[in-house]
């Protein structure tokens with residue numbers, strides 16, 4: 001007998017990212033997000049972190065060839081409708097991931113979250129690998145989703161206001177991605193802007209700041225939600241709009257666990 005499903009699984013998303021033992025960011029946030037939006041989550045784990053809400057206490061990168069192997073075997077069998085890239089740790093892993101993508105998945109839309117530094121200040125990407133990420137992965141991306149510190153690291157432009165955001169987003173687009181979502185949450189203002197730059201021009205998404213310490217994993221969650229929307233056939237613009245609404249509600253209903261920056265509520 002065929003079982004009726006109220007929310008059938010739709011959209012295969014391969015996540016290539018790092019594990020957060022605290023469950024709030026990284027692979028754990030990615031799986032919860034894709035699942036909550038009724039997508040199917042697969043994972044190629046690129047790094048392990050020993051982490052809680054107060055910080056990152058250890059990082060172990062995975063062997064680059066084994067990251068590529070995880071991608072290859074799932075792509076050969078199950079396939080993917082979108083791929084989300086998160087924490088990659090170092091240049092050798094970036095090269096391996098780009099190689100596996102080019103070999104097995106060139107036509108699959110790629111969402112690149114250029115993860116560099118955790119909110120607690122810990123490096124999640126070796127600083128000398130920023131240029132490798134820019135040259136090797138951004139040209140392959142359908143969308144890249146930097147926050148302001150990441151945009152500054154990619155462009156060298158200090159970003160203090162909306163005009164700076166426009167200049168930085170335009171420069172990042174010259175690095176090769178089809179679209180740039182520059183997330184403005186690191187500006188101090190009450191009014192927040194996320195700037196989406198595509199071949200059709202600019203769209204500004206506005207929001208109000210939520211005053212809470214519980215924002216751990218917002219970047220991971222946003223990029224996974226965007227990848228799920230794209231995997232389900234949404235336009236980049238519609239995927240971004242749904243992802244922003246999903247992240248906002250996840251922040252507003254966060255459970256408040258831990259003594260630092262607590263996790264979101266992914267299953268609202």
Ligand code: PLP
Nearest residue numbers: 018025026087115118119216217
């Ligand atoms: N841990 C992992 C594995 C991540 O991928 C990320 C972010 O991308 C973080 C931690 C950082 O999370 P946050 O800066 O939101 O605390």
